[in-house]
Amino acid sequence: MAELMKIARPYAEAVFALAKEEQSLAAWSDQLANLSAIAADQAMQVLMDDPSRSQAEILSVFEAVMGDKLTTQGKNLLAAMAENKRLQALTEVSGQYEALKAEEEKRVRATVVSAFDVTDEQKNKLSAALNAKFDAEVEITYEVDASLVGGIKIMVGDWALDGSAQSQLNKLGAAIAQ
Template sequence: MAELMKIARPYAEAVFALGKEEQSLAAWSEQLANLGVITSDAAMQGMLADPARSSAEMISVYEAVMGDNLTSQGKQLLTVMAENKRLAALAEVAEQFEALKAADEKRIRATVISAFDVTEEQKNKLSAALNAKFDADVEISYEVDASLIGGIKIKVGDWALDGSALSQLNKLGAAIAQ
């Protein structure tokens, strides 16, 4: 996974820069999402792993599936990635492109995990606090994990806050053990 992220980053950044310059981020977003879905297909994964398959064969499969939805620039991306044997990273390219686009649009995704269902009032307060902290429009998904006992965990990209009772009990146990 880390290897695919490393491989995908330069492609995602190049496509993002091109899309930003040409004001075609939405079109690239849709095209990359479709290419990523094709790449994630089990049959396609098998074809990509087959060393007997040529770059031209791989590109022709993408062209056949995408039809008119594949732009000339999209085909150029496929050609470059195929020549470098990087087509397996297309789904990750799409993911990283979306992250770049969200950051550019000041949109961030967060996950809030709580021991109990979060009320509307709590959701509003959390949303306001996270929007202010990250100076962005934070899109929050909520999950319930009863094993936390109480409190919440918040994850936003690489940033995390663990205010769960389980975490506090684990810290207390570690402190007592010392």
């Protein structure tokens, strides 16, 4: 996975720079999401892994599926990635592009996992606190995991806060075991 991240980074950065210059961040987001979905398809994976298939054949499948939604720049991206045998990294390119786009738009995604359903009042307080902490508009996804016993876990990119009772009990158990 780390290798795919390295491979994808220059493509994502180049597409992002182009999209920003052309003021077409949303259009590229849609196009990359579609290309990523095609590349992630099991049948397409088999086709891309088949050494008897030419890059032109593989590109023609992408173009046929995308139809008129594939721009000239999108075709150029596919051609460059195919030439370098990097089509397997399309999903990662899309993910990195979205991260760059979110950073540009001062948007951050967070996941909040709690032992119980979070009330609207709690959601408002969490949203305000996270918006202030990250100085950005934080999009929060809420999940319920009863195994936490109580408390919450908050994950934002590389940053995480584990305030769950399960975590506290695990720490206590480790301290007792020493």
